[in-house]
Amino acid sequence: MFLIPKNNLKKFEPLRCCFVLNEFSAAEFASALEMLFAAKNVNDLKLSKGFIRHSLDEYKHFSIFTNIKNQISLEHELNNREIRFIPIHLFAKGYIYKDKFIFEKKNIKDFAIFIGANEEIAEKKLHNFLDNIRKFKPNHTKKIDKILLDEERHAKYSLTFAKKNNSKIAYFVKFSKENLISKLRHLYANSLTKVSKIFNPILYLLILIMYLPVKFLDLDKSKEDNNVLKNINPKSIL
Amino acid sequence: MFYIGISAYYHESSVFLTDGININCFLKEEYFTRIKGDKSFPKRSLEFLIEKYSLNEENIKSVCFYEKPFKSWWEIFIYSIKKPLENKKLLIHHLKNFNTGSIFFYTHLNKIIKISKDKILYSSHHLSHCLYGSLYVKDVDDYAFVSCDGVGEGETMTIYTIDTENLIKKHWTNFYPNSIGLFYSTITDFLGFDINDGEFKVMSLSSYGDPVYEKEMDQIFDFEQLKINSSYFEFQKDPERSFSEKLIKIFGKPYLNLAIKENFKKYSNIASSAQLILNKSVKNLILKAKQLTGKNRIVLTGGVALNCKMIHDLSKQNIFDELIVPPSPGDSGSAIGATNFSYFHENNRFLKNIGLFPGPDKNQINKKFQLNEFFKKISKQENSLETATELISKGHILTTYLDKTETGPRALGNTSIICNAKDKLAVENLNNRIKKREFYQPLAPMLLKEKFEKYFSIQDNIKNNLYSMGTLCEAKEDLKNDYFSIIHADNTCRAQVIDNENSFIFKLLKKLAENNINIIVNTSFNISKDPMVFDLFDVYTNMRRMNIEYIIMNEGIFKVKEI
Numbered sequence: 001m002f003l004i005p006k007n008n009l010k011k012f013e014p015l016r017c018c019f020v021l022n023e024f025s026a027a028e029f030a031s032a033l034e035m036l037f038a039a040k041n042v043n044d045l046k047l048s049k050g051f052i053r054h055s056l057d058e059y060k061h062f063s064i065f066t067n068i069k070n071q072i073s074l075e076h077e078l079n080n081r082e083i084r085f086i087p088i089h090l091f092a093k094g095y096i097y098k099d100k101f102i103f104e105k106k107n108i109k110d111f112a113i114f115i116g117a118n119e120e121i122a123e124k125k126l127h128n129f130l131d132n133i134r135k136f137k138p139n140h141t142k143k144i145d146k147i148l149l150d151e152e153r154h155a156k157y158s159l160t161f162a163k164k165n166n167s168k169i170a171y172f173v174k175f176s177k178e179n180l181i182s183k184l185r186h187l188y189a190n191s192l193t194k195v196s197k198i199f200n201p202i203l204y205l206l207i208l209i210m211y212l213p214v215k216f217l218d219l220d221k222s223k224e225d226n227n228v229l230k231n232i233n234p235k236s237i238l
Numbered sequence: 239m240f241y242i243g244i245s246a247y248y249h250e251s252s253v254f255l256t257d258g259i260n261i262n263c264f265l266k267e268e269y270f271t272r273i274k275g276d277k278s279f280p281k282r283s284l285e286f287l288i289e290k291y292s293l294n295e296e297n298i299k300s301v302c303f304y305e306k307p308f309k310s311w312w313e314i315f316i317y318s319i320k321k322p323l324e325n326k327k328l329l330i331h332h333l334k335n336f337n338t339g340s341i342f343f344y345t346h347l348n349k350i351i352k353i354s355k356d357k358i359l360y361s362s363h364h365l366s367h368c369l370y371g372s373l374y375v376k377d378v379d380d381y382a383f384v385s386c387d388g389v390g391e392g393e394t395m396t397i398y399t400i401d402t403e404n405l406i407k408k409h410w411t412n413f414y415p416n417s418i419g420l421f422y423s424t425i426t427d428f429l430g431f432d433i434n435d436g437e438f439k440v441m442s443l444s445s446y447g448d449p450v451y452e453k454e455m456d457q458i459f460d461f462e463q464l465k466i467n468s469s470y471f472e473f474q475k476d477p478e479r480s481f482s483e484k485l486i487k488i489f490g491k492p493y494l495n496l497a498i499k500e501n502f503k504k505y506s507n508i509a510s511s512a513q514l515i516l517n518k519s520v521k522n523l524i525l526k527a528k529q530l531t532g533k534n535r536i537v538l539t540g541g542v543a544l545n546c547k548m549i550h551d552l553s554k555q556n557i558f559d560e561l562i563v564p565p566s567p568g569d570s571g572s573a574i575g576a577t578n579f580s581y582f583h584e585n586n587r588f589l590k591n592i593g594l595f596p597g598p599d600k601n602q603i604n605k606k607f608q609l610n611e612f613f614k615k616i617s618k619q620e621n622s623l624e625t626a627t628e629l630i631s632k633g634h635i636l637t638t639y640l641d642k643t644e645t646g647p648r649a650l651g652n653t654s655i656i657c658n659a660k661d662k663l664a665v666e667n668l669n670n671r672i673k674k675r676e677f678y679q680p681l682a683p684m685l686l687k688e689k690f691e692k693y694f695s696i697q698d699n700i701k702n703n704l705y706s707m708g709t710l711c712e713a714k715e716d717l718k719n720d721y722f723s724i725i726h727a728d729n730t731c732r733a734q735v736i737d738n739e740n741s742f743i744f745k746l747l748k749k750l751a752e753n754n755i756n757i758i759v760n761t762s763f764n765i766s767k768d769p770m771v772f773d774l775f776d777v778y779t780n781m782r783r784m785n786i787e788y789i790i791m792n793e794g795i796f797k798v799k800e801i
Contacts, residue, residue: 029767033272040775045611049801052779059783079430079493081478086432087274087767096271098278203330211322221392225408228398234359234583237308237341 012136014076018083020129021069023093025062025085027122030095032058038103038111047108054154061147068140094189109165110174116159117178123151239299240291241584242284243577244347245366246303247340248310248390249434249541249569250275253283254577254596255291258589262596263287264645266570269772275434276769279346288351290602295353302580304572305363305391307340313392317414317474324475331477361579363390364411364540367567368398369582370575371537373591374564378402382409382533384523387540387568388419395464395540397527404588409530415474416466418519419542421459424471424480425512429505430493433480434541441547442679443496444513445728447506454488455511461518496676506678516542517551524557534559543567544647546703546732550710553697560699565594565706566646574645594650594706597643600792607774613789613796622742625795627749629788630657630758633664635672637763637789639777640742644770648707649762650734651684651743653770655786658750659683659757665723668759672784674766680726682707684760686747687737693717693757694733704735721757734760742790 035055039048066085073083090096103111126148134141163171225231240261243254251267268274270282287293315332318325344358361369367385372378383398394417397409422440423433431439449455458470470488472479486492489508494501524536536558543549543563553561564571574596578589617625629636635657644650655672657664669675685693687704696704696711703709710730717725724731736744750758763777764770765784771777781789781798789796 036272036775036779040606040773045608049611052775052801055779056782059779074495074497077495077498079495081427081493084430084432085767086435088276090273091278096273099281200330203333204326207319207322207326207329207333211319214316214319217316221413223408223411228362228365228406228408229404229582232362232365234302234361234579237306237343237360238312 012132014072015078015080015083017132017136018069018073018078018080021065021072022083022085024126024129025065025069026090026093026095028058028062028065029085029087030090032056032062033090033096034102037101041103042108050157057150057154061150064143064147068137068143071140072137094185109162112158112162112165113171113174114178116155116162117175118182119151119155119158121179121182123148123155126151240293240297241299241577241581242287242301243361243366243573243575243580244280244284244301244303244343245569245571245573245576246279246343247277249277251277251280251283252570252573253280253287254573255287256577256581256589256592258581258585261291262592263290263598264574264592264596264643265598266769268769272769272776274767274769279343281346281350284347284350286598290598293351295351295357298351298353298357299584300357300359300580301347301353302359302361302576302583303340303343304361304366304569304576305340306360307343309391310363311336311339311341313414314389317392327476327478328474359576359580359583361576363572364393364396365398365406366572366575366579367539368396368400368406368537368575369578369588370571371539371562371564371567372400373574373578373589374562375535375537378588380533381535381537381562382527382531383537383539384527385540386418386520386523386538386542388423389414389417390569394419395523397523397530399531399533404582404586410526412464415468415471416464418459418464418516418523419540420471420473420480421466422512422516422542422545424473424485425508427480428485428489428492429509430496437541438544439676439679440509441513441545442676442726443506444509444547445506445726445730446678447503447508447510449511449514450507451489451511452514455515458485458488459515459519461515461522464519464522513545513547516545517548520548521552521555521557524552524561528558535562536560537562537564539564539567539571541568543708546707546709547730549700549703549708550696550730553700553709558699560702563703563706563708565644565648565650565708568647571645594644595642595652596645599642600639600652603772604774609774609793609796612774612778612799612801614799615794616788616797617795619792619794622790622795623745623749626746626790627753629795630750631753631755633658633661634788635664635668635786637777637781637786638743639763639771639774639789639791641792643772646706647762648682648734649760649770650706651736651741651760653763654760655763655784656684656758656760658755659721659724659759660755662723665759668761672765672786673761678727680731681724681759681761682732682734683721683724683757684734684736684743684747685757686744686751687735689751689756690733690735693721694731704733705737707732707734717757724757724759742792746790 032055035051039051042048091098130144241256245252253265255263265283267280267283268276318329364385368383371383378400379402386395392414393411395412399407426436426440427433470485472482581589638654640652657668669681693716694711700709711733713725713729762770771780
């Protein structure tokens, strides 16, 4: 789990709750993909099987969160865009890097630390969320408890592997680094809207400047072409 | 020498490679990233091809992008900037995305493989659609090539012809925002489904409703003039929203949860009305094509062509002698069209038909996978038919992972999940529990061509689309008696016929017929929200997630192991 939104559910807000559940689903799905990718690329059968098991767990968590979300949204007649899980949004939301999977960016020792650190962070966030669920939707508590146990096991397994394969100092430094990066990532994600507030007016000003010259552009749009292949310039991007 | 075509950045990205003789390889980026609809630059697909075919500057003749990158960006910009206040949100979004879009295609390509600029070509959006479609007909000069999608390079519908001298003529085009594709996507969004993914759900849903909103829809999209009434839409103003308050005033609250009974009838009526407008619009587009070109045979491409209910409805109106929809008519198939464009550029002739399975062979994909660690062989290759027949007869749901991969969004037997269509329990189990589809989405049947007329009826003018599930057909009495669970609410099915005697599925259907099973259900091998499986790791995880035990592979029949 990499990026979970803040949740401050003092009272039960179904839309907000579904939104958070949708984000948890996205994080679990992304995590499943990372694990599957690692399973495909690691040169050790035992580890590959371990990654597949981990991936299957994450897919299962994804289904659990999605089912809970679906039940709550059905109960409250919700189907808003922002609570729909759309796989391709994993990139834009930052759950998956556009260029590479984590396993491609890190060696196996660092990958284990990354997973362990992030599983711990996710577990904490899930604990906070569970308090709200326990209070307002107690019938879903058991399912999330099961996820928590899985996350704990994943963190423990990854960190044990990392401790075995890193010196004590290296482990401490890398673990702290992962925690810090994770915090920065959350900070970045949460401040995106604020950044937009600064940059959008600048972009809009640019648009207004372009408006006048473009207004007087009279571009011909032809509806017909008697020899398409002759008239098209295959080297041109225009 | 290899020719490469690429489609990316707007819909699911894809790459096609050919040597123009016997090597063809079509890949989608989503196969590798496992993110359905992945539209990013197809880096991994290209890396796969580079490794598999040892690609380098010397053995690549050309790399062709499926459209003109700057034109595509510019046309939307120039339209939007005319009303800078109204379209503020879209314009800002458009500017922000300038550096992540296709304008940087060459830079993105160069990060993967160094190729000189001389070898980079750019086709045109609708021309790529047309040139893809041309691969699926024998005599190109008999056909009008009609392309109809959301938008590409500012165009939304285009009519082409190709003569015997390979002269391509563009007879007519329609411009953004007058798009029947965007109209249908907006209704998809309004009904609470995802744009570019949920359109087929609207199509399924429409069979449950009546077109009671026809008049209202007429105001929204003028099917005679093929013009949109912009006041009902927001897609041209705001990237986050496709419809306006005015549309809500007509149809009421959007995004209703369809699992709630009271919402269902109303929403299926809206879907049915939108479907009717789509049918009428495409009918008029085809009539226009006939009038302008004098051709009675049509090849229809673009995302709109995936609406197989529309194809079926149009066939009954006697407006064409033949209508062909290639297996992947949307943008991802345009990578093949772009390759055809570059092949023509070099050779002054077009490529030949690439068939239904131009994807890589499964054996080439899985060099690293240790099969026996994850699967237990329960039947040798020579006994596969008997074992598969026995399992299917007993009500088991099987997966197939055979030979080469399909191009389009529909699995055609090589990467499928199958079961006995007579077995109501198995069909329900597959649809609801395994595929997690909605009750209003039917499963598709698959049968031998020779059995088709016993169970189904179809107009001759669209018959050829039965090989690639490109159309619906009607259920006859015999089907209702024995295979009731695969028939849709409007008495139709999206049947696929098989006549390739060398394929495993053909032999399996022959064997099953001995046990009085003439039809099997065929659905793509994936879970909802996932792309189709690509390698054996995907196969294994998908089977575990779906709780399916058995798989038919080229090497025999296997059972999933616990690991």
